[in-house]
Amino acid sequence: MSSATQSTNLLTGFTRLCKGLAVVLVFGHIAVQISPTILSYLALIPARTIPFGWNLITAGYIEQTVHGVLSSTIGLLFIGKLLEPIWGSREFLKFIFIVNFLTSVCVFITAISLYYVTMQENYLYLPLSGFSGVLSGLLVGVKQIIPDQEFSPLKIKAKWLPSIMLLLAVVISFFASEPAAYLPILIFGTYIGWIYLRYFQRKQETGFKGDPSDEFSFSTFFPEFMRPVIDPIASIFDRMLCGKPEGSNDGRGYTVGNAPLLGSDPIEATRRRERGARALEERLATERVIGAGAKSKTDEPERDASENV
Template structure:
């Protein structure tokens, strides 16, 4: 019996809607196809000149792909990225993220097409189809840049190595090239740019920060004030000073007109890890929690073993046996060098008392040198 594929609920709904709407769009195009006409579906896709009477298209158009190439990429992206982010953030937060990164880029792209039409009086702008999962795809890349900023991806057998924050700009470059082909429309570039800005703005300033479950403090912090998620970090090294200067001026202007709120001392403290607030699902925080729990478990095990040894020694002395010399107690953070298992123990520590086995525990910290 093949293993069951576990897909979180929001990701599952996303994939089903994408498949149904894309197949429906393909069927309509096939039935209405002629050699001399360009088919548009204003009640399914967002068409600036035709879709105002169908307001749901501002959302439904995101989950419609017009060809098998983009549909395949969309399915892979939503399946892998959706499962990761939904489990890291919870289904509710993931659904909110999808709603924001779909609705706002589509609306901004709609307005951009209207502005271009107003300046050029060319109806091609208002008849351009705004559709596809591009804003979601680049939003996933931005979210990964927040969660794993120090990870490096190696491509082509080591010929190319890129840190995760480099992928959003690389993706925008690929979309720009594909917009020059029949694969993507001219609206796709605007969707990629607006999706990038929308997702970064939401994650940087507005997304709630989850508190540590071991504390009783309520969650009141929002955004991510860490330096690794600054806007300039998405750009190559030589361009960062210029981008940082420009983005700082823009941020100061937005604060002056009260569209943005400057970070507080608690925000910067949370970004440095000085309190119990963490981004839920961040691999570093989860690993630190696992290490803390492992140290407590080892301490409790050591206490039980020494209690059992002391009890057996007391019984032996009462029976007239010679006293036994015990080794020094290990520290609270784990076994000492003398009591650690050697290489030949195959990563396991045997405990004779009670016949139990203490399983293998591995800890591989992230390589942040890249």
């Protein structure tokens, strides 16, 4: 198959929902460039959030820079093409809304806390916005569904994508001339996305809730040598949120006392990852299927002629 055909297949298959959200991001960026005063009403400005509470929702869809809107729209289209068919459009949109809103709430609380600690007013009046928090949460979804899938050309496994993104963001923040306002958005977006997928996402086909598997535990975001330190801390949150006893690996999932918590089936979590891997393999094999179909059509007249003879 020609490279032109491969490029065409790569740029097709985007879902209608993701294309609609991409249009919102692009028009939001254009609106801010045309009328910068809009930023005062739509971006998250902690000092004005109390009267303008809607900016906890709108801030996530306002990109202030060109590279921000480009990375957000491209990431949304390609990640959405993978996740939305597996989750369903309703669940995909629900995930975006929850991660966006709760990320804004956490950023707001952090900014207010930093102001009271440092008494610097720039924490109150710095406009914060961007889709990067949702995008980092969607990367956690990719980590959950196809953790061992490698992406070319660096052969990076999907399970490390959220961690690598956060590491790069932290490193870049040390060299930035201005405060890295995007950093708390990325951190909270990743964490909120993981909490929702770990404990609360309900699967329509089974009714199961969350993903209690060890392969999706909080410590998997960190290198192997750090996990003995991270696991005891993470187990505290496991017990708080769902009553999973520390060191429980009996395959029953989360428990309350000795009773299994409804919907916490690690077998179903494994099945979801297998479905995600199959969906990706089918998408990557589309080119080969199209090529085989075209070849069969050209060979069909020859077969008919031989049968007639």
